[in-house]
Structures are given as C-alpha cells and as structure tokens.
Amino acid sequence: MFTFARRARPGLAALAAACFTATLTAPTLAGGDPMPWRTDLTPKDRGRVAKVTAAPKAFTAPEPFEPMPGGATTNTRVFGRDAFSQFSGNLDFAGEESFKLGNGLFRRLWVSSPSSTQAADGLGPLYNSRACQNCHLKDGRGHPPEGGDAESFLMRLSVQGSDGVDRPHPVYGGQLQDLAVPGFPAEGRISVTYEERPVTLADGTVVSLRAPTYAVTDLGFGPMGEETRMSPRVATPMIGLGLLEAVHPGDIEALADPDDADGDGISGRVNRVVDDRTGAIVLGRFGWKAGQPTIEQQSAHAFFGDMGLSTPLMTAAAGDCTRAGQPACFDLPTGVQERLGAFEVPQDVLDLVVFYSRNLAVPARREVDDPEVLRGKELFHASGCAACHQPKFVTRRDAAEKELAFQLIWPFTDLLLHDMGEGLADDRPEAEASGREWRTAPLWGLGLTKAVNGHTYYLHDGRARSVLEAILWHGGEGEAARDAVAGLDEADRRALIRYVESL
Ligand code: HEC
Ligand code: HEC
Numbered sequence: 199m200f201t202f203a204r205r206a207r208p209g210l211a212a213l214a215a216a217c218f219t220a221t222l223t224a225p226t227l228a229g230g231d232p233m234p235w236r237t238d239l240t241p242k243d244r245g246r247v248a249k250v251t252a253a254p255k256a257f258t259a260p261e262p263f264e265p266m267p268g269g270a271t272t273n274t275r276v277f278g279r280d281a282f283s284q285f286s287g288n289l290d291f292a293g294e295e296s297f298k299l300g301n302g303l304f305r306r307l308w309v310s311s312p313s314s315t316q317a318a319d320g321l322g323p324l325y326n327s328r329a330c331q332n333c334h335l336k337d338g339r340g341h342p343p344e345g346g347d348a349e350s351f352l353m354r355l356s357v358q359g360s361d362g363v364d365r366p367h368p369v370y371g372g373q374l375q376d377l378a379v380p381g382f383p384a385e386g387r388i389s390v391t392y393e394e395r396p397v398t399l400a401d402g403t404v405v406s407l408r409a410p411t412y413a414v415t416d417l418g419f420g421p422m423g424e425e426t427r428m429s430p431r432v433a434t435p436m437i438g439l440g441l442l443e444a445v446h447p448g449d450i451e452a453l454a455d456p457d458d459a460d461g462d463g464i465s466g467r468v469n470r471v472v473d474d475r476t477g478a479i480v481l482g483r484f485g486w487k488a489g490q491p492t493i494e495q496q497s498a499h500a501f502f503g504d505m506g507l508s509t510p511l512m513t514a515a516a517g518d519c520t521r522a523g524q525p526a527c528f529d530l531p532t533g534v535q536e537r538l539g540a541f542e543v544p545q546d547v548l549d550l551v552v553f554y555s556r557n558l559a560v561p562a563r564r565e566v567d568d569p570e571v572l573r574g575k576e577l578f579h580a581s582g583c584a585a586c587h588q589p590k591f592v593t594r595r596d597a598a599e600k601e602l603a604f605q606l607i608w609p610f611t612d613l614l615l616h617d618m619g620e621g622l623a624d625d626r627p628e629a630e631a632s633g634r635e636w637r638t639a640p641l642w643g644l645g646l647t648k649a650v651n652g653h654t655y656y657l658h659d660g661r662a663r664s665v666l667e668a669i670l671w672h673g674g675e676g677e678a679a680r681d682a683v684a685g686l687d688e689a690d691r692r693a694l695i696r697y698v699e700s701l
Pocket of ligand 2: 578641683
C-alpha cells in the first residue's frame with residue numbers, strides 16, 4: 199500500500215495571484231466548491247470535474263477514458279512514423295481543410311530575398327532553419343547536435359544587466375543562429391561533447407549518464423564574452439498543444455505550491471511572462487521553461503528568432519539581428535511585399551500555422567490494461583512522479599476551438615516550474631524561471647518517440663538516451679522521485695518504464 203500525497207488546496211495568496219488572469223473573477227470559497235475558479239463550468243460540472251480528475255485509488259484496471267489521453271481529439275489510428283502528424287479526431291471538414299493548409303505552411307521551406315517565389319521569401323538574414331518542420335521533425339522532437347547537424351536544436355543567449363535582469367546578448371541577440379543568407383556571416387557553430395558519469399542503482403545495476411559540455415566556434419561577430427549565458431534546447435514535440443492551451447489557468451495555479459506549504463518537498467511555481475499583444479503579465483505555459491503564454495506568441499517568436507521572418511506580433515524583418523553588432527543586416531533586402539501587407543508572414547498565414555499547431559492529436563495509449571503496465575502506473579504514483587507529471591485535467595468550456603473544449607486530457611504535466619537541481623541547471627533565467635527551473639515536460643506520446651523520430655533522446659537538451667536516464671537526471675525537487683526509482687528492483691523498474699513508454 200502507499201498513500202498518494204494530494205496537493206494542498208490553494209491558499210488565499212495563490213488564489214489572489216490567480217486573479218492575474220483576466221478570465222478569473224473573484225473566487226468564492228463557498229461551501230465545498232472544489233474549484234471555484236472554474237467560472238466556465240456550472241457548479242454541477244465542477245463537482246464532476248473534481249471527481250474525474252482525482253488521483254486513482256486502485257491500479258487493477260485502467261480508469262475510465264484512460265486509453266484516450268486527448269479526449270475526443272485523440273488519434274486512435276496511427277502509431278508508426280506519422281503518429282504525431284494526425285489532426286484532432288473530432289475536427290469537422292472545414293477544420294480538416296485549415297489543418298492541411300497549416301501543415302503546408304509548417305513544412306514550407308522559406309527562401310532568402312529577393313526571390314521569384316514572393317510569398318515564401320524573407321528568410322533570415324540570420325536563421326536556424328528554413329522550415330518549422332525541420333526542427334519539429336515529423337511533428338516530434340529534435341535531437342542534440344550530431345556530426346555538424348544542429349538544426350533541430352537552439353542555443354538561447356542572454357547577458358545579465360547591472361539591474362539583475364537578463365537581456366538578449368548585445369551583439370548575438372536572443373539566440374545563436376548558425377545559418378545566414380548568402381554573403382552574410384552566420385553567428386557560429388554549436389557542438390557538444392559528453393562526459394560519461396556512471397550511477398549505481400540499489401540492485402547493483404550501473405547506468406551511465408552523459409553530461410554535456412557545449413562549445414560555440416567559428417564566431418561570425420567577434421568574441422561573445424565570458425558573461426554570456428547559454429541555454430541549450432531541443433525542439434519539443436508538437437502534439438496536444440491546443441489542449442494544453444485550453445487548461446484553465448486556475449487549475450495550474452491551484453497546483454502551484456511556491457513555498458511548499460504541504461511539505462512534500464515539491465513546490466512548483468507559475469512562470470509569468472509578457473503577452474506581446476497586450477503587454478499584460480500572464481501565465482507562461484509553452485517552451486522548456488514555460489516562457490511563452492500562447493501558441494501564437496511561441497510561433498511568432500519562432501518565425502522571428504528561428505527563421506528571421508516578421509509577423510504582426512514580432513515586426514522586425516531582420517529577425518534577431520542586433521543594431522549594435524550586426525548593422526549590415528538591416529541593409530539587406532526583406533521579404534515584405536506591399537500587396538501582402540507590412541510583414542513577411544501576414545496574420546492569416548500565422549493563424550493557419552497556429553491552427554495546425556493546436557490540432558496535432560495525441561496518440562491513444564497502448565497496452566493500457568496490461569498487468570505490468572498497471573503495476574508501473576502504481577509505481578509512478580507511489581514514487582511521486584504524479585506530483586509534477588499531473589495526469590489529468592478537464593479543459594475549459596470556453597476554449598479557443600470547440601473541439602478542444604471540455605475534454606478530459608492526460609498530459610502528465612502541471613505546466614509549472616520546478617527546481618531540478620544543479621545537474622540539469624542551465625544557469626540562465628527566463629522571465630520568472632530561474633537557472634535551475636524547468637517546466638514539467640508533458641509525457642503523453644513519449645513512448646512513440648522512437649517510432650516517430652528514430653531515437654529516444656529526452657530532456658531539454660536531449661542528453662538522456664532512455665527513459666531511465668531521464669529519470670536519473672531528476673534532482674532538486676525531483677530527487678526523492680529519482681531515489682525511489684533508483685531503489686526499485688529490476689522487475690519494478692521495468693514495469694515503471696513500460697508504463698511511461700505506454701503513454
Ligand atoms: C531551429 C529549430 C526550430 C524551428 C525552425 C522552429 N522551432 Fe518551435 N521550438 C524549437 C525549440 C528548441 C523549442 C523549445 C523552445 C524553448 O524552450 O524556448 C520550440 C518550441 C515550440 C513550441 C512550444 C511547444 C511546447 O511544448 O511548449 C511551439 C508551439 C513551436 N515551437 C512552434 C513552432 C512553429 C510554428 C515554428 C515555425 C514557425 C517553429 N516552432 C519553428 C525549435 C524550433
Ligand atoms: C519535481 C517535479 C518532478 C518529479 C517529481 C518528476 N519529474 Fe519528470 N520531469 C520534470 C521536469 C521539470 C522535467 C523536464 C526537465 C528537463 O528537461 O531538464 C521532467 C522530465 C521528465 C522526462 C523527460 C521528458 C521529455 O520530454 O524529455 C521523463 C521521462 C520524466 N520526467 C519521467 C518522470 C518519472 C517517471 C518520474 C517519477 C519517478 C518523474 N519524472 C518525476 C519534473 C518532475
């Protein structure tokens with residue numbers, strides 16, 4: 199037997215903080231309402247939602263709806279190479295058409311200006327890749343730099359000001375672009391070397407973890423300076439993002455426990471970031487440090503930083519080029535066409551890319567009723583994984599699209615930041631995330647990484663080569679869970695990993 203530590207109900211402070219988001223009205227702590235912040239639901243529905251999202255009590259059989267982690271949007275048909283490229287299962291015909299148009303734009307290879315293909319030019323001058331899909335390979339995840347190929351990988355850059363705030367590097371900008379248009383120097387090349395660090399588990403099994411060291415060579419614009427802070431990141435999988443966007447902010451705030459009031463050793467903090475459109479401070483949920491609030495904003499930053507393309511949200515056609523260090527960048531031709539508007543990527547194109555990104559379906563679970571998988575599920579809860587990898591939410595009724603609304607989803611993330619210890623630290627803050635904090639990575643679809651991407655490299659920089667290595671890197675707030683796994687015997691360890699791989 200084990201007791202699953204339920205997370206504390208939010209204190210008044212947390213609820214007050216929740217009022218940051220305009221969608222929440224003043225909370226009423228009226229008699230027993232389990233989720234007063236869910237003003238999108240009737241009181242009766244709140245009761246139902248609280249019940250269906252409660253932790254499981256038995257592990258002898260799957261829970262109702264467990265095989266369908268994306269609710270009605272779940273992909274129930276395709277589990278091979280294209281497992282992450284299916285559209286929401288409940289899209290109507292018009293939605294399917296928009297998805298296909300968005301897919302074309304996600305795969306579009308942008309070219310530098312001037313060019314005869316006017317609707318697809320404007321790439322660069324500095325860029326990391328010519329297409330969204332080249333990093334989000336098969337709508338799945340990227341990999342660490344390998345033999346000169348660092349395309350599905352990014353190195354974010356910043357320098358701390360005297361006021362303690364990190365800003366983009368004065369010369370190299372917010373990230374290192376390792377490609378540039380013809381005749382213009384790229385910023386540099388990223389490579390990685392690993393040091394093997396053996397870890398001995400309780401049963402004597404030795405697992406080797408590889409600790410990365412990054413190097414930037416062939417710098418195009420002079421030395422970067424010792425004070426530069428770098429954060430390495432592989433491209434994230436693209437599945438289920440619209441559902442994550444539709445998780446009610448109040449549900450995320452309710453899981454936060456910044457001062458560890460319940461004393462379980464796990465705090466969990468919300469990242470708060472700027473909404474580019476309104477200037478308001480809102481809850482962050484996308485990216486490895488939850489540094490972006492919406493899929494639209496994350497996508498606009500990708501067009502801007504990764505490809506050097508302007509959108510109505512990020513309006514500079516020269517992308518991440520800096521005036522101070524790369525002035526010649528601003529004299530190069532841009533892809534802005536009078537007849538198409540003021541930006542290289544107009545709003546309707548951005549809208550289609552966002553629609554596509556919102557509707558990549560999460561695959562159905564496999565082997566959900568296998569006894570070993572169910573045993574693994576029990577161990578997942580008993581080891582404390584679910585304290586961060588929050589299994590269930592019910593999305594808001596007033597979601598951006600009806601298909602994404604009021605779905606019981608199983609993302610296995612609380613979308614909160616956790617201190618993961620020195621081993622995983624990048625020592626580079628992002629909005630309110632510290633240099634040791636990362637957003638709990640969603641685990642849905644994780645077991646199909648091999649089928650889709652041909653590898654099993656996990657964590658923010660792809661350093662882990664297996665699920666077990668990923669777990670053994672957990673430190674800080676995740677250390678107790680890590681130790682619990684390191685203490686399991688072989689059969690239980692196998693069951694836990696099989697469960698994670700069935701997600
Ligand atoms: C150079 C590689 C690269 C390219 C090109 C790229 N991305 Fe990404 N993408 C990433 C990385 C790396 C992250 C994680 C970013 C972070 O942690 O800050 C990411 C994160 C995201 C996320 C957040 C997903 C999540 O789980 O939080 C979305 C959405 C996204 N990208 C959309 C796009 C779109 C749309 C495009 C094309 C306009 C694009 N990306 C192009 C590398 C890339
Ligand atoms: C304190 C919160 C916390 C706990 C507890 C925790 N995790 Fe995590 N987990 C994270 C965070 C944060 C990340 C992302 C870390 C990174 O990329 O550097 C992560 C990443 C992972 C990944 C890699 C995901 C990916 O997309 O690359 C796996 C697998 C994983 N966790 C499994 C587990 C398992 C199994 C347990 C229980 C033994 C567990 N975690 C316990 C917070 C936690």
